[in-house]
Amino acid sequence: MNRIYLNCQKPQFGINVVNIRNRFVIISTSLSFAGVILAGFGAFAAGEDATPPAALTIAAAADLRFALDDLVKDFEELYPAAKINVTYGSSGNFFAQFQNGAPFDLFFSADIEYPRKLAESGLGADNVFLYAIGCIVVWVPKDSPVAVDKLGIKALLEPSIHKIAVANPEHAPYGRAAVAALKALNIYDQVASRLVYGENIAQTAQFVQSGAADAGILALSLAVAPQMRDAGRFWQVPLDAYPRMEQGGIILKSSKNLETARAFRDFVLGDHGREVLKNYGFYLPEK
Amino acid sequence: MDWRAIELSLRLSTLTTLLLVILGLPLASWLAFSRWRWRFFVEAVVALPIILPPTVLGFYVLIAIGPHSPIGQAYVAITGRGLPFSFQGLLVASVLYSLPFAVQPFTAAISTVDKRLIEASWCLGRGWLATFFRVTLPLAWPGVLTGVVLSFAHTLGEFGVVLMIGGNLSGVTRTISISIYDQVQALDYGAANQTALALLLFSFLVLAITYGLQRRGIAVWPAH
Numbered sequence: 001m002n003r004i005y006l007n008c009q010k011p012q013f014g015i016n017v018v019n020i021r022n023r024f025v026i027i028s029t030s031l032s033f034a035g036v037i038l039a040g041f042g043a044f045a046a047g048e049d050a051t052p053p054a055a056l057t058i059a060a061a062a063d064l065r066f067a068l069d070d071l072v073k074d075f076e077e078l079y080p081a082a083k084i085n086v087t088y089g090s091s092g093n094f095f096a097q098f099q100n101g102a103p104f105d106l107f108f109s110a111d112i113e114y115p116r117k118l119a120e121s122g123l124g125a126d127n128v129f130l131y132a133i134g135c136i137v138v139w140v141p142k143d144s145p146v147a148v149d150k151l152g153i154k155a156l157l158e159p160s161i162h163k164i165a166v167a168n169p170e171h172a173p174y175g176r177a178a179v180a181a182l183k184a185l186n187i188y189d190q191v192a193s194r195l196v197y198g199e200n201i202a203q204t205a206q207f208v209q210s211g212a213a214d215a216g217i218l219a220l221s222l223a224v225a226p227q228m229r230d231a232g233r234f235w236q237v238p239l240d241a242y243p244r245m246e247q248g249g250i251i252l253k254s255s256k257n258l259e260t261a262r263a264f265r266d267f268v269l270g271d272h273g274r275e276v277l278k279n280y281g282f283y284l285p286e287k
Numbered sequence: 288m289d290w291r292a293i294e295l296s297l298r299l300s301t302l303t304t305l306l307l308v309i310l311g312l313p314l315a316s317w318l319a320f321s322r323w324r325w326r327f328f329v330e331a332v333v334a335l336p337i338i339l340p341p342t343v344l345g346f347y348v349l350i351a352i353g354p355h356s357p358i359g360q361a362y363v364a365i366t367g368r369g370l371p372f373s374f375q376g377l378l379v380a381s382v383l384y385s386l387p388f389a390v391q392p393f394t395a396a397i398s399t400v401d402k403r404l405i406e407a408s409w410c411l412g413r414g415w416l417a418t419f420f421r422v423t424l425p426l427a428w429p430g431v432l433t434g435v436v437l438s439f440a441h442t443l444g445e446f447g448v449v450l451m452i453g454g455n456l457s458g459v460t461r462t463i464s465i466s467i468y469d470q471v472q473a474l475d476y477g478a479a480n481q482t483a484l485a486l487l488l489f490s491f492l493v494l495a496i497t498y499g500l501q502r503r504g505i506a507v508w509p510a511h
Binding site for chain 2: 057062065085087088089097100101102103200202203205206209227228
């Protein structure tokens, strides 16, 4: 209390100052305030410029995280003027974001149904394209005692497996495939209480790669990526245990950069793109 | 380290703080001096973001600025583009999210200013604006500074709200905390660790400065 009182004594000097100086201070204060606001709006404008027109913004299913990174690098080497920004996430989340006008040029979905729905509601610029067929695997870290390659899906029933990471089936296609496979192989009821859900398939992979979960049902494309390959072992779930995971994409009508978007799509669908996708464990559609 | 995200976060925090100073100072002086019986109602609304889950705030902001709301439609009509998934949208959400971190210290500081000094200034013929800049603000500056520092730091660390309305666009809405989340999912723990450590040090520094100020007898946070 004492202290505050002391402080309050101070400005008496200020109050007695002559009129002219007073006015000067007020004017200069308001001017500097105005300057600060102007500077703010200047920065606003700079924010708009952060994405140059030649840049392409891609929304991609998280199973593409490592494969598409490679493809983007190769594409940018081929066309140095192009600048590509990729956002990875779950296909269902992206689909919801497109309804709210998310500003992406190109969408690579893990489930072709989403681009089809976008095309139906008139949000696509071109036809839907099919770029790959996804596979799922049961993955355990390399220091896990469970012999996943011998046990197959039964590995998930081992007592040392307490938590099994899958992607959220609500909005992630790989989560739906995982749940479908567990049901088809008749172990869903036994493992349901052990499931933990990743927001998308890359986060699911991170859960089990970091050891937070003991096993996971992941995309083959992530399991064979250099970042994951040496960290664990996996067993590929038979293709007939879950609905075929057709991976499709679409160029958005709102894209301001249709030419680059088409060039990149054709690059992914072309020979080099197919080779990279194949190396990452995707099955390829007929050409 | 993701420099684009750092630059973006710094820009977002600076602009948010700036807007909070411009909007928060008048609001705080009103809160400090008002005798309106329903003032507590406004105080509760201002404090709401402290306890409100960021997902709740993010969800409602997304609905409020989305293409189906009157605000969203008006914004599109004026500027030609939507607010969700844009830097401007993030700015709107951040101002709401950090509002209490600016307004509460501002109010606390302004209400400790001796009312007699303000009245003396009025009696000597100064208007309320001159009195505010020449008497109230110079006396309340430590609290104002704390509000500025806290809202800057709070915006810098914002995650849930950005995740809900930002869309993780590099250079547009991928802030530092989203970038860390992304780096972890890319299994790039080295990069995530670097960025996280930088943020940790920054947060510590901010709090150290804040409490350092407080130790010098400048009661600002969370005293109210």
